Amino acid sequence: MIHNAGGGVGLAALDIAKHIGATTYGTASAAKHEFLKARGLDQAIDYRHQDWLPVLIDLTKGRGVELVIDPLGGKSWKKSYRALRATGRMGVFGMSTASASGILGKLRAMKALAQTPRFHPLSLMNRNKGVFGLNLGHMWGEGEKVSGWMREIMNGVAEGWIRPHVDRAFPFDQVADAHRYIEARKNIGKVVLVP
Numbered sequence: 001m002i003h004n005a006g007g008g009v010g011l012a013a014l015d016i017a018k019h020i021g022a023t024t025y026g027t028a029s030a031a032k033h034e035f036l037k038a039r040g041l042d043q044a045i046d047y048r049h050q051d052w053l054p055v056l057i058d059l060t061k062g063r064g065v066e067l068v069i070d071p072l073g074g075k076s077w078k079k080s081y082r083a084l085r086a087t088g089r090m091g092v093f094g095m096s097t098a099s100a101s102g103i104l105g106k107l108r109a110m111k112a113l114a115q116t117p118r119f120h121p122l123s124l125m126n127r128n129k130g131v132f133g134l135n136l137g138h139m140w141g142e143g144e145k146v147s148g149w150m151r152e153i154m155n156g157v158a159e160g161w162i163r164p165h166v167d168r169a170f171p172f173d174q175v176a177d178a179h180r181y182i183e184a185r186k187n188i189g190k191v192v193l194v195p
């Protein structure tokens with residue numbers, strides 16, 4: 001289950017999941033569904049207009065999924081955890097529910113923190129579920145490990161099963177417009193800055 005499947009991370013995760021033969025489910029704005037299906041996503045869910053959890057549970061015949069990757073944070077982590085099948089795992093790597101500029105951003109961050117679930121080890125054991133996190137920004141001491149991942153990704157690019165998609169390029173002096181474009185959720189895949 002790939003949240004925000006139409007983003008840069010989401011598309012890369014989709015390529016990797018397809019490469020290992022996984023059945024893929026993804027949430028995204030409806031306008032991105034056609035593109036995602038063409039890229040191989042098995043089931044696209046319009047999470048902005050429907051509750052994605054019952055849809056996913058229905059699609060998996062009540063079982064749930066082996067892996068959820070969730071960059072939304074807050075109450076979304078609680079729901080994603082519920083979407084896991086026995087021995088399934090949830091990877092958390094972002095908190096975009098808290099992203100907004102100014103005072104609104106601070107309020108959203110506080111709300112997301114208040115809604116963040118806590119996972120007790122005993123409960124993880126008894127429910128056969130796992131939760132893990134990743135923050136690349138805190139991996140500076142693990143250069144060897146990260147470069148190993150990077151080599152695999154570059155192999156994927158060379159072999160054609162990883163297909164980075166650049167949605168739009170902005171010149172450096174239009175960096176604010178690039179941010180606005182992303183915040184308006186218009187991008188599918190990456191937005192890049194060019195000189």
Ligand SMILES: NC(=O)c1ccc[n+]([C@@H]2O[C@H](COP(=O)([O-])OP(=O)(O)OC[C@H]3O[C@@H](n4cnc5c(N)ncnc54)[C@H](OP(=O)(O)O)[C@@H]3O)[C@@H](O)[C@H]2O)c1
Nearest residue numbers: 004007008009010028029071093094095096134135136185
């Ligand atoms: N922990 C790490 O090491 C790490 C590394 C890279 C990225 N990240 C995090 O992973 C997330 C995705 O990164 P990305 O590069 O794939 O981003 P991206 O290309 O901008 O895509 C993000 C997608 O998320 C959806 N979205 C949901 N809430 C949003 C919000 N409040 N503002 C904007 N978009 C929102 C949008 O899709 P819809 O139109 O479908 O809603 C958007 O297209 C971000 O939260 C980022 O901080 C973490």
